Amino acid sequence: MSSSDDARLRAEFDRILGWWMDGDAGTAARGHLPEATPELPVGALDDRTFSAAAGMQLVHALLQHLDDREAAARKTRIERVLAAIHQESVHGIEAPRPAMVSVQRRRHVGAMLRWAAAVSLLIGVASWVYVATSNSAIAALARVVEAWDESTDRTYEISVEPSDSRAEHKAGPKPSRPESGTPPPTDHRPGLDRAVLYVRGGNQFVLYRPTVKGQMVINGSNGRENWLVRPKRPVLVSSDPSDFRLPMPESLATIPFVDVRSTLLDLRYGYDIKEGPAEPLSADDPTQWRHLHARKIDPVTKGPRAISIWFHPTTSLIGQIRFEQVNLQGRQQPRRMTISLVSTRTLAADWFDHGAHHAPETTVEHAVP
Amino acid sequence: MSDLSPIQAETVFEILVRENTEMLMTYLRAVVWNQPVVEDLFQETMLVAWRRLHEYDRTRPFGPWLRGIAGRLVLAHARKSQRDLMLCDEEVLEHLDRQVQRISERTGDTWDDKIAALRECVAALPEPHRQTIWMRYQEDRTADGIAALLDVTHEAIKKRLQRARALLASCLQRKGLLCP
Incomplete structure (x- = not known):
């Protein structure tokens, strides 16, 4: 190759690099430029040119670290990976791939408003069982509620299993019938079993729920907007919390989660609550978690027959909540639902915004108030 | 890594993810101009690494192993759609791997330091x-x-x-x- 050919090739090569690096490729990809991707005569390039290309492309890559938003994006990126591997590690579920969510333009905002936040269950529960039992139990619950409001980031896992009424308080509900004759659920909607719940403060949450196909449906709220991310469908967003209904058992779905204190006042009757001996949550758990057991005494009161709460002896952080005899959608027999703390790791600053859980180009539809 | 319990493996991997995020993003951004595709390949690389963690030889540095996975995913993506990528073939990836390794070996606690x-x-x-x-x-x-x-x-x-x-x-x- 002559030196003039070489110079022409380098010039063309630089032009194409600029086309990729400075926004033209993106503009063309969005259909705003008629020109197709330029053809680079790769076969004519020698090793020196490949090396120069790698160098220039690396400079371009390094320069992207100058972006002010990079630090926040980095944290979100890491949290996404960790959430995905945790799902795989614990449940063997193939992790969601938010950036692969395909973009579809559809207008079914109303449908999403039937879904809402599991977090309200956790936030509301402390107030639910706040009944006139003993001063020490009431004081303990009050501390649990305060800890809930003040705590920073927490990650919980949800499990659902057949109720074992024998394990309940002796004055609890009658044993349920075995489910041997019950057909398996045909509901393909995401369930709560194996769901993962991320919580920040008193009103921010993200709930990952697996479907039977191993995909993920993600509910969340940043305290200002509630949102729903579903595979291959638009992201749905609403700023009106009252639009939402919980993806929770119907009997638990009425708990307001915005104003915990008011809820405390409204729901102070209906349960008898006692504090039991402190205990570890697993065989290798060094913490002796304080334990409250609440049993429904008013049949008119909505809610599960019994609720157990384990909370940290010093911080009052909820380590586990177990609901006995709750009726789940698609299940004929009552179930036991357990919500267990798995981590208090600080999550990315934008983890509770919908944007952290789907590809940037995914359509976002806002509910009209 | 097969001698680790699941919890230990997850903890070790979390540390490796945190240590190698910027390096991997730099590597991917050097061959992919389309940012959503970069993010997707980043996630995919980390997940493949997690699934194959038992194959990772702890006596060797993690970065080159991770870039090996990323390079294969990039080339697989190129076979499906070349339009998201800049100049990207095995020779360019080899050059990039050497360059990024050179940066990784510089002194400094963080990628920003390096x-x-x-x-x-x-x-x-x-x-x-x-x-x-x-x-x-x-x-x-x-x-x-x-x-x-x-x-x-x-x-x-x-x-x-x-x-x-x-x-x-x-x-x-x-x-x-x-x-x-």
Whole structure:
């Protein structure tokens, strides 16, 4: 190759690099430029040119670290990976791939408003069982509620299993019938079993729920907007919390989660609550978690027959909540639902915004108030 | 890594993810211009690494192993859709791997520490070039957007960016960040 050919090739090569690096490729990809991707005569390039290309492309890559938003994006990126591997590690579920969510333009905002936040269950529960039992139990619950409001980031896992009424308080509900004759659920909607719940403060949450196909449906709220991310469908967003209904058992779905204190006042009757001996949550758990057991005494009161709460002896952080005899959608027999703390790791600053859980180009539809 | 319990493996992997995120993003951004595709390949690389963690030889550095996975995913993506990628074939990936490894081996606790020379080189650019690079990368504007803002032609901005990157490459070579 002559030196003039070489110079022409380098010039063309630089032009194409600029086309990729400075926004033209993106503009063309969005259909705003008629020109197709330029053809680079790769076969004519020698090793020196490949090396120069790698160098220039690396400079371009390094320069992207100058972006002010990079630090926040980095944290979100890491949290996404960790959430995905945790799902795989614990449940063997193939992790969601938010950036692969395909973009579809559809207008079914109303449908999403039937879904809402599991977090309200956790936030509301402390107030639910706040009944006139003993001063020490009431004081303990009050501390649990305060800890809930003040705590920073927490990650919980949800499990659902057949109720074992024998394990309940002796004055609890009658044993349920075995489910041997019950057909398996045909509901393909995401369930709560194996769901993962991320919580920040008193009103921010993200709930990952697996479907039977191993995909993920993600509910969340940043305290200002509630949102729903579903595979291959638009992201749905609403700023009106009252639009939402919980993806929770119907009997638990009425708990307001915005104003915990008011809820405390409204729901102070209906349960008898006692504090039991402190205990570890697993065989290798060094913490002796304080334990409250609440049993429904008013049949008119909505809610599960019994609720157990384990909370940290010093911080009052909820380590586990177990609901006995709750009726789940698609299940004929009552179930036991357990919500267990798995981590208090600080999550990315934008983890509770919908944007952290789907590809940037995914359509976002806002509910009209 | 097969001798670790699941919890230990998850903890070890979390540390490796945190240590290698910027390196991997740099590697991917050097061959993929389309940012959503970069994010997707990043996630996919980390998940494949997690699934194959038992194959990782702890006596060897993690970065090259991770880039090996990423490189294979990039080439697989290229076979499906070339339009998201810049110049990307096995030779370019080999050059990149060497360059990124060179940066990884520099002193510094964080990736930012290791590439501190970049900010020095940007600061040393002639003013029009420095301003254009800043608007392109720190403010994430396209060449079109910068041209409109500075009231110069699109082609002038593209040439300025091209020249600025060439100056930066030379500066980074002098400072030992890039291979000559």
